[in-house]
Structures are given as structure tokens and as C-alpha cells.
Amino acid sequence: MSEDVDFDVIVVGGGVAGTVCAYRLAEAGHEVLLIERGAEPGSKNLSGGVFYCRVLAEVFPDFVDRAPVERRITRNVLSFLNDDSHVNVDYWDTRLADPVNAVTVLRAKLDPWLSAECEQAGVVVMPGVRVDGLLQEDGRFVGVRAGEDELRCHVVVAADGVNSFLAQAAGVRAKEPPGHLAVGVKSVIGLPRTVLEDRFRVSGDEGVAYAVVGDCTQGVAGGGFLYTNLDSVSVGVVLRLDDLQAAGLSSSDLHDHFLAHPAVEPLLRGGELLEYGCHLTIEDGPAMAAHDLTRPGLLVIGDAGGFTLNTGLTIRGMDLAAGSAIAAATAASAALAAGDFSQQAMDGYLRELEGSFVSADLRTYARAPGFLENPRLYTGYGQLLADVLHGVYDHDLTPRRHLVPGALSALKASGLRIDQLVRDGWAAARAL
Amino acid sequence: MRVVVVYKWARNPTDALVRSDGSIDWRNARMTAGEDDPAALAAAFAIAAGSDGEVLGLTIGDGDASWALARGVERAWSVADAPSLVDNAATAAILAAAVRHLGEVDVVVIGDSRQDAGVPVALAGELGWPALVGLTSATTVDGRLQAARKVGGAAQTVLLPTPAVVGIAAEADVDRAPGMKELLAARKRPLTRLSLAELGVAPDDPESLGCAKPDSTPARVFAGEPAETAAQLVAALRSEGVL
């Protein structure tokens, strides 16, 4: 470390992205400061809670066994929810547990663990400080400012989450249009472990994740989720900001409506509210991440860079946060070794990303946000599915029809058109 | 003067929730310094400043002992394995043993907290030192310790002999978040961990038979149309005889 800096790297933001990046860099022998505005790591963070954690294997080889994970997800339920009916696609597969693919986590436990791992690795973790600005010299970012104090470094990593004030101040991003953003409202409801395991038909350390579309959002683009933790469930809604504003509905009302829905309420009955929160998330990650991610001396990672995929069935932010953090750490390490913090050196991060699953997945899902804008997804299809199945199971003594004619008449009654159906089906196949 | 400031880093009792069976749910309670501790720290510095003295930090429990180090205290001690106790005399006995361990001490400054109103006074009792609590500030003038308090409609200044214990009750939230430089400096300042065994104390608590909600009646709360609720409240206050 040269004379004129306090640290090699200053990472701003102690979420998944910031902690993983800081850990990596400290392991590589660099002097790293991690600044988090919350008094305790994780105190300000919120995720629905399914972490597709394979990406962490290279950082923490024994992550699933050591980290405070809740349950390993082996069952995924896709639920189309209507006023008074629902149709579920219930996919259970023990292969999902070997190797472990996805786990539920509570950020209030995960973030402190990640932060403690950082300390262990030699990162100076500084909670309770909010960074107010970046130091810039000759077009290069050279440190951070908080209150009256300034600290200098070779590389600043902005991992300050979806609103990334730092990325905006650095001119990397403009203020995000509401169409790129969504708001999540979530509760954690405590249930005795045995009650939870009986109710959700899970055992041992296995768990289930529900993705819900339809009535749960009262027509607002978005969806509901329900994930099992060890002795609690994380449940809530994610709503696209522009659509929510246009509909004039309140996100907390929609959250309450979802939790009180007759198909959901019995799953939570008797539970104790442990946590409730509201947080912005990213609706259109691919559009956001199309912004720049680097400046001389500056790397932008995680939600700050726009790395969240909302596929409609899953929200993937934490794994992409970790993926971008690993790429940034590699690039910053190389820059430190070369003593070169120019734009070109920082762009090593982009090249790392290019070769990783992060970029590949962002490309794959580039059409998902457009597809998810389709209002029929939140209004028509759930009812159509229920009507088809109603025709099959409702034996009202009228002559039975084959499934296809029954479905066609249900479609007719639904007001949806067959060309729309075909088009949406095709779009879904391409987008998801 | 050699001043010891005793501070507390513990779960914030105002965040604790009481369940319907009277048991206490601490899960949402975050760690904070005692509410009166920032004011106690300010008094400790004032006493030291008036006498070219130094301020030593002392805390107990396994929490983050760096609170005082980040606020200008140069050295701190923590009795890391001290449990959180209901018996204020037991807590005070641990603190007294630690104060003796620090050698020559002229003044112990401590937050005079509402929840544990017995800790500062029992600490003075254990040490056998005179004490004043419920003070708003303290300082040294001409080498002599003096303290300010409000008593019966008057603001008093009281002169104390040393060694003494002074308990400060904060009048407002005067805590100031330390800056990055102070936080980094705090990491370099020595923090000595002490153990109960080293101090030769073995504290315990009386047996608890459990908690229960008090049998006071809950508030009667009216909700609805303003005119209606206003009428309901006025009627209720009249039947109470206060209108």
C-alpha cells in the first residue's frame, strides 16, 4: 500500500455484493475498508429470501453448511391465483438438493455472517457510517467522504444498492425511471417448526418456494412470493413501480390483501409477525445494467449496477450481486497489481463479467421485463386455467366434453383471444 | 484526576416487546449504548479536562466495547464474560472489582439509567465512596470535583470529595456519531479484556419465578368518525369526573 492512501480499496455498502467483494480482495492480500451505513450489517436490507447460491461455492466452499441458511429449496410451486380459485404447478425434485441449488436466507442473519467473515479475512468493517460523496482528482475517483472526514484509496467499489447514490453522483447512472424499478413489501411470519413442516409438507432442511401471479397483485404488474425458512415464512409482493403508481393502489394494502387471501391465509394462520419491511428492487435489470459500470478508480456492482433479474417466477439479485462482486474483485486485484487504475484497467471488470454467468443470464432474460408487462398475465390467465380445470372436475351432470373443446369454450368465455394466447406462449418461451 | 467512565453496550430496552403471557421478546432490540452514557462521557471529559486528567473506559458484557474508544477515550477495559443481571448490586460488584483492578482512581462517572437505577449507587456502596446521582453534569474547578443537578425547583452546584461516584442522567440525546477517522483510530486504541475469574467475582441472580402482564386495564381507544370519537372521549372523561 503506498503512502498516500488509507486503503487499497474502499467498498461502500455491506450487502451481499459489498461483503463478497471485500472478502475476495482481503483474501488476495489487499487492505480493504467496508463501509455500511446501517448500525448493524443487514439492518437495512431486505430480500424475499431465495438465494441461488452455487456462485458462492468458489468464495466460501462450505457456504451452505457454515452460513446461516434456513432451508434448501427442493420444491417450487408456481401458483396462478384468482379471487376464489387457484391453479398450482408443484415441482418437487430431490436433485435440487444435490448439489444445493437454492436456499432460503434471512438477510438479518446472512449479512452479519458475511460481515464477520470479512473481518476474519482482515477487512476493516465500519458500520454506522453513511458515505456522502466520492473524492475525485484529475478525472479519477480516489476516495470517499463522510461528514467531515475523507479517506483515500486506489479503487472505490460502489455496492450501495438499488438507489446507488454513488453511481448517480459519479454520473454513471441517471435517476432510474420507475419502469425499471419495483417495490417489494414483505413480512416474516413465525410458525413453530412442526406446524410449518406439516403445513408445507417439508421435512429436514428442505423447503418450498411459491411464486404467485394473478389476484395477489390486483392487476398490478408483479407477483407474490412465499418461501419457507426454518421456523418462519417470508411472504410478500413485488410490484412494478410505474404500474403501481398508475393504479393508484398502495403497496402495503396489496401486501395485506395477499396475506389475507383465502388461499394464503391458512398457510400463515396463528403465526407471529416477526419482521415487516418495504424496499425497492429492480424490475428491468438488463436495461439498468446497460449503463456504464466503471470509471477510473470506480467499480459499480450488485443492485447499484442493476444486477437483478426479475423473471416473473423468481427474483435473482443476491446471486448476481455475488457474481458481479467476484468479477469486480478480480479486476481490482489486477489493477492493484499493475498499479493502473485507468478507465482501461477498470474495464477489466466488464471483461470478467462478460465471461461469467452474470452477463449470460442478463442476455437470456433481456426480454422478460417486456413479457412481464403483459396485463393478461395478471388478470386473464389464472382464471382461464381455473375455468379449464373447473370444466374437467365439476361434474354437474351435463355431458362431459373433451379437454380441448372445454378449454376452447373457457377461452372464449375469458375474453382472451387465441392469437394472444399463442403470442404470449411464444413470448414466454423466449423470454423465460 | 484519573476518571473511569462506565458505559453499557446492550440491547435497547425500548425495542423490547412484551408478549401476552408477560414474557419479553428481545429479538428486535438492537444493541445501543445506555441512554445516559453519552452525557456521562461528556461529564468524564469535563472532569478530566479541568484537572489535566485522563479518562479510562470500562464496560461489562460481550458487546462491542469500542463505543467509548471511538468517542475519544484512549484506553478501555471490558469484563467480557459478565452476564446481564437483574441484581444491580451484583452488576455493581463486578464493576467495583474492575475499578479496583485499574488501580488509583479518583472519580467513577456512570450513566444513571432508569432501568437499573441501583447500579451507580450500589457501585458507590461497594467501593465505599460518596456518591451523587441524578446529576446533569460534572466538572473540576480548582482541582475540586463539582456537579450540577436540579432539586426541588432549583439548579444546584454541589462540591464532592474524591474518590467519588457520580451518576449522570441525560436530559436529551447528546450522542454524536463518530467519524471515519475516529472509528479507525478507535481500532488502534487498547482494549483490555478482563474475566470474572481474574477479578475474583462470581455474581449470581435471585431465582426468577417468571413474568406476567400487570393487571392494569388497557387503554380504551376510540376509532371512527372524529365527531363520534370526540363525543365518546368527552363522555368517558366526564364519567371519570375530570370534566
Add this chain to the structure above:
Amino acid sequence: MNTDCWLLVTADGWGGAFRIARALPGRLTAVVIGPRLLAEQVAAAGPDEVRWTDPGPVPAEAWGAALAGAAADAQPGVVLSTTDPAARVLLGAVAGRMHARLVPAAVALAVEDDRLLVRRAAVGGETIETLRCTGPVAVTYGGDDVAAASGAAAPVTPVELAAAPLAVIASEPLAVASGLEDADRVVSFGRGVRARDDVSLVQGLAAALGAELACSMPIADDLGWLDKSRYVGRSGNQISPALYLAVGIGGAPQHMEGVRGARVVAAVNNDPEARIFRTADYGIVGDLYDVVPELTKAVRNLPSKELEQ
């Protein structure tokens, strides 16, 4: 178990502590360090004896060590004080010398199976824990203030004890808001009032009620909408009106400490979860800007005699 009790008194407000001490079967000794009048008032409540020391201008705390010595000789099983700072210092001195336990915020004492049960308030009085103690126990009283009972008057025995060198070197009267201390009704407002101009709304209600106007600390300290002598709470005024009506006040424990002695506490707050509803007797959940005008109207419509009382 020895349930002989010492009650340490240095100032008014000992009624509640006296009551729980008297509930014990042992001999009750009141130790008063204060003016003669105080000693006589305590004696009239009916302890078994009163030991009285006149401190003159010296802080009562100066007698801590001497009292500790006396207690070590007398060996009471229970020592009790109010939360008054001076009484607490004496309690700590005695507890230290006797190696007694010290339990804060006791609301009741009882003897069961020859052991002392101490019920103590926790989490600001929202729950009561029962502790079973052996050996000498010191407690501070943490329940409501109650008026002193009257019993068979006890003799007052003057006691000379040695004092530590504590001295009051200056004393200045604090500014007090006229009328607030002994007002029968107080209407108080907090940050729920959004602008200085809106204070008149609350003022109107106070006028209709014939009440004094008060506020929470931020209103006086940070905003300066009322004089600092008018805020209620730990750091401000401690008042005991018959009615305390809090408008747009959250109910922080530091604020509520100022109205422990109020007979009826009522609150208007638009947040049904507001802390103040946990301690108030009556509440209205609603926007004060809607509710206060209606309250004012409802009060004005009362037969005018009733407010004169």
C-alpha cells in the same frame, strides 16, 4: 427470614414505597434524612419507629457511609428507597456494606415459605417479574406514587450521624411556567402538530377545557414553539393533573415520566400502534386536525358549570 425493614426517605413521594414496606410482617423503621416536617409526615403514616437526621443545608447523600454502618449493626432484612436520587445513594451505601442484593423498580413485596418475593417492573412496567430472594435485599420502589396512608403515629427519634464533606455551593431557582405545576387539566402537544400556526388549534382546545398548555421536549427545545419551561417529561416538568390530554405525542418513556402522577391520561394520535396508547387510559385514533376541532366543539357544548369545578 428476617423481614424487618428500613425505609429510606429523603423527600416527598414516599407513599407507594411505604405501602409495600408496611405489607411485610416485620418491624418497619423509617429512616428520614430531611426536614423535621418530613419526619413527622412519615411518622403519621404509622411505621414502628422513625429515626430522623436533620441535614440542614448539606445534601442527604453525605450520610451514606454513616447509615451503612448503622444498618450493619441493626441488620434489617429488607431496605427500601424511592427512586429519589438522594434516597438511592443511601440505599446503595447500605446495600454495599450489607452485601445485599439490589433489585430496582419493585412494585410489591411478600413473604412466602420464609422467603421474600419481590415483584419488579421490567420493560418500562409492561411486564412484572417475580423474584425469590434470600438474605438481605435492597429494593428501589418502582410503582405508582400513592398518597400516604395514616396509621398509629410512631415516635420520631433524632439521630446524630457523621456526614461526608459534601456541600451545596450554589443554588438558583429554575424558571417555572406559571400554573403548569398545579394545573388541574393540562393539554399537551407534540410533533404531530405540523406547523407553528397550528398551535392555535390546540390552544383553542386548552382554552375550552380551562387547561394549561404544555408540550413535548422537541416542541420547546428544537422548534421553540413554546417556552422551555412548558415541556413535560424526565428533563422538564413532572406534573400531576387530574387530566392530561396528549395530542400528537408519541409517548416516549422519557415524556411519560413527566405525567406518572396524572390521574387520567388521554391521547389523540393517528397511529394505532403509537406507544402512548400503551400507557394512556383513553385514546382516540385519528388525525388531530380532524379530532381536535371536534373535541373543542364537544367540550364547548358541555353545560358550562361543569368546567368550573
